[in-house]
Amino acid sequence: MMISTLLGLLLVEKLRIPLNINLTDYIIGLIVGALLPDADHEKTWAGKIMPLWRIWKHRTATHSIFAFMVPVLLVKLFPGFFYLWLGLFIGLFGHIVVDMLTPAGCPLLYPLNKTKFRFAQIDTGSLKEDMIMVAVMLITVYKFYDYLHVAAVSIIH
Numbered sequence: 001m002m003i004s005t006l007l008g009l010l011l012v013e014k015l016r017i018p019l020n021i022n023l024t025d026y027i028i029g030l031i032v033g034a035l036l037p038d039a040d041h042e043k044t045w046a047g048k049i050m051p052l053w054r055i056w057k058h059r060t061a062t063h064s065i066f067a068f069m070v071p072v073l074l075v076k077l078f079p080g081f082f083y084l085w086l087g088l089f090i091g092l093f094g095h096i097v098v099d100m101l102t103p104a105g106c107p108l109l110y111p112l113n114k115t116k117f118r119f120a121q122i123d124t125g126s127l128k129e130d131m132i133m134v135a136v137m138l139i140t141v142y143k144f145y146d147y148l149h150v151a152a153v154s155i156i157h
Contacts, residue, residue: 003094003097003098003136004030004033004034004090004091004092004093004094004095004098005027005030005031005034005091005094005140005144006136006139006140006143007090007093007094008026008027008030008087008090008091008094009027009030009140009143009144010143011090012026015086017083017086022082022083023083025081025083025084025087026083026084026086026087027087028084028087029071029083029084029085029086029087029088029089029090029091030087030088030090030091030094031087031091032087032088032091033071033087033088033089033090033091033092033093033094033095034091034092034094034095035091035095036050036062036067036088036091036092036095037062037063037067037092037095037096037099038058038062038095039051039052039053039062040052040053040055040056040057040058040059040060040061040062040063041053041058059099059104059105059106059107059116060107060110060111060114061110061111063095063096063099063106063107063108063110064106064107064108064109064110064111065108065109066110066111067092067096068089068092068093070088070092071085071086071088071089071092072085072089074088096108097119100117100118100119101118101119101120101122102118102120102121102122102123102124103118103121103123104116104118105117105118106118
């Protein structure tokens with residue numbers, strides 16, 4: 001979740017998201033999008049709220065490119081919430097990319113093809129993962145604080 005959120009925060013400047021209006025929608029979308037793919041696992045927070053694990057096995061449908069159709073469809077149905085859906089899309093994307101860094105990988109073309117794609121072999125719970133997560137957490141907290149500060153100043157002025 002942290003890496004997806006950091007990715008989304010770093011993209012705020014590139015996507016020119018108005019900090020004083022839409023940042024909250026965008027961040028909510030990022031967090032939900034980062035958590036949503038793991039709703040297919042019964043022991044996760046997302047899986048307890050939305051038990052998709054009763055329908056799909058872990059890292060199947062919610063970890064495929066077809067999961068990206070959800071925010072795209074939502075933009076079409078509810079265009080007034082564009083930044084929420086954009087955050088959802090980027091959160092999903094970040095989650096899937098990060099899971100592709102693990103040995104288990106992700107079946108990007110599920111259900112058409114069950115081949116799992118992976119970039120690297122970073123084991124979950126390893127020292128390497130812990131070091132990456134600490135760095136990501138520090139950068140995320142810094143960027144989040146920076147955006148909140150800029151948003152607060154722009155609202156005041």
